[in-house]
Amino acid sequence: MARPLSEEKREAILTSAAKLVATLSTGAPTAGIAKGAGLSEGTLFNYFANKDELLNQLYLEIKADLGKALLTAYPSNADIRSQSLHVWDSFVEWGAKYPMKRKAMRQLSVSERIREENKRQGAAAFSDINRMLEKSIAAGALKGRSSAFVGAIFEAVAETTLEFIARDPKERERYKQSGFEFFWNGISG
Amino acid sequence: MARPLSEEKREAILTSAAKLVATLSTGAPTAGIAKGAGLSEGTLFNYFANKDELLNQLYLEIKADLGKALLTAYPSNADIRSQSLHVWDSFVEWGAKYPMKRKAMRQLSVSERIREENKRQGAAAFSDINRMLEKSIAAGALKGRSSAFVGAIFEAVAETTLEFIARDPKERERYKQSGFEFFWNGISG
């Protein structure tokens, strides 16, 4: 074997893509992505068959990355509010730490170029969390609604919170707390 | 000037633009938009100086349209929960009635091509509503947060609700109610 495809370069491409997609959405030029990864235009296509593939992989990787972050140090034995709070805090921390990934995810979530099957697979990374959230509301406002809906609401509220943190970083803790309190009140009502 | 520009054609362009932007985002070709409006490519630029202008105007019109819908039959003298419920229901009805506008708005909200000043102006259409919501939470979870934040949370939750209604239209009433209950619990907690 001459040289294996370098995992490092693959990551560099995805990182560069996240950065450009964050602002330019799916219109981000592949040439720019490659350059941002320190590679030449053609090399990108050794790693991803075409731009759609790159965008879809980017989406999946970001979703998986976020999913993993939410489960790190997850307090399985704590009460449900604590579990929810952990997930909330992890989400907000992740978003503040990786603003490009967060923005790219937002762009891609809305794009027609992400295949339906990948949207489902992306959501699957959160199914455990969604189920946990769902349990927490056996008696609340969202009682009877699917865990997907509860999860989507959670994400929407967290996203909005992150957006405002990004605009006004020094209020981070306050937004984080208010956001969660809102969410928790909402579902446990 | 001989004839004034036809308001009818301008609207046709915006309607066509909404439809295409809904799926293609800002990548929607101006030629396609013009064609969808029954006009030829060049004519579009008699009505909008360039594509950015068109996108920005589209954003503003949709926001204004939604803002107007929310205030129609607004029960100024009812209690705050009723006022909120009215706004909520109006939002959801509007979104279900104009799915293209809703999707286009979602795409544009995320786009860098909408000028910051227009995002602000778009938000301004909701300032009264936001202030009303804010008042309703003098003591709740979002106490002390800006009315912009409360409004954004409201919009995010409503958007998510509309998304799920779009996927499963026969559950519309249930989603609508659950969504509002969640929101109301959240802020009044």
Next chain:
Amino acid sequence: MARPLSEEKREAILTSAAKLVATLSTGAPTAGIAKGAGLSEGTLFNYFANKDELLNQLYLEIKADLGKALLTAYPSNADIRSQSLHVWDSFVEWGAKYPMKRKAMRQLSVSERIREENKRQGAAAFSDINRMLEKSIAAGALKGRSSAFVGAIFEAVAETTLEFIARDPKERERYKQSGFEFFWNGISG
């Protein structure tokens, strides 16, 4: 209407394409073809939806052009040998007069990019001639063979003749005569 697509420019593109296809086959770059026609790259695609369309149209036009040349001043009432000779001479004259068209036709005849339906349609321009040839051989070597086969044989022999004329133009008349005599002997045997 702003300006109609100019038939003149369309012809210029086809002429330029013939010239480049003659030597570069279907690998001829569209940019070069456009430039050769005195137009900019993009303009070519106002006249032909894509390169395949251009190549297919080129093929059809050349075939039609040749077909027309063969029928000009056609001696319908002469004996069959005279009719055949007329077609033969017309073919050779045409090929000598339009060497680029002839070479381009040769390249395209062999290309997979010409759609089967167009190959058929191209052949249709010669069906009358083929039938005439077929009649002339009611008793010869090709008796019972399809008129398409007879026509193809005719074309192959004429092509070869043209090839040698191109290499050695001053022997033109001799090649022309020998070629026809060969063909006529062949079918009338």
Next chain:
Amino acid sequence: MARPLSEEKREAILTSAAKLVATLSTGAPTAGIAKGAGLSEGTLFNYFANKDELLNQLYLEIKADLGKALLTAYPSNADIRSQSLHVWDSFVEWGAKYPMKRKAMRQLSVSERIREENKRQGAAAFSDINRMLEKSIAAGALKGRSSAFVGAIFEAVAETTLEFIARDPKERERYKQSGFEFFWNGISG
């Protein structure tokens, strides 16, 4: 030098090249050719300095292969018609047996990428045959024409015959006979 280049692999490359060139002409990608030969992209260039070299070698090998086929079991002492018939039948059998080589040869014959010197050398494999044919026509239609011309006519007619056999294989024998009869009448007239 450690190991000599493997003749087997060289042949595998040429065989794969013939298959791809048959349909894609000189546009056939070297990567695809290598893959078809069970080798990796780079290895091809250990056997052929560059693509042009490969195409030229392919042309020469096919011509040589055909030339050899035509001379196998050649009836040197038979009369000229029998000799011609032998060559004709061998040609048609060869073409039916190696359709990829035949088609590849057809593509390459028309390509500018085959160097003139190789076209000459390819033709040289047939010089004996051409001379034989030429002798047979001391008094016929092609009297006085070069043996190259006679050979080219022969090839053109045989090619056309093969083309029709390929389209309608069950008529093979009939086409084969008609084709030869046409040719023989043509030159002996």
Next chain:
DNA sequence: GATGAATGAGAATTCATTCAT
């Protein structure tokens, strides 16, 4: 004012070839 042909700057790919492993 309306039209749509003309433009040319991108954009995504493809591909022959090199060379480190």
Next chain:
DNA sequence: GATGAATGAATTCTCATTCAT
């Protein structure tokens, strides 16, 4: 010798915008 990742020039096609009609 074999491999296949890396390269970047070349290619097809798209599209916002202009302007002659």
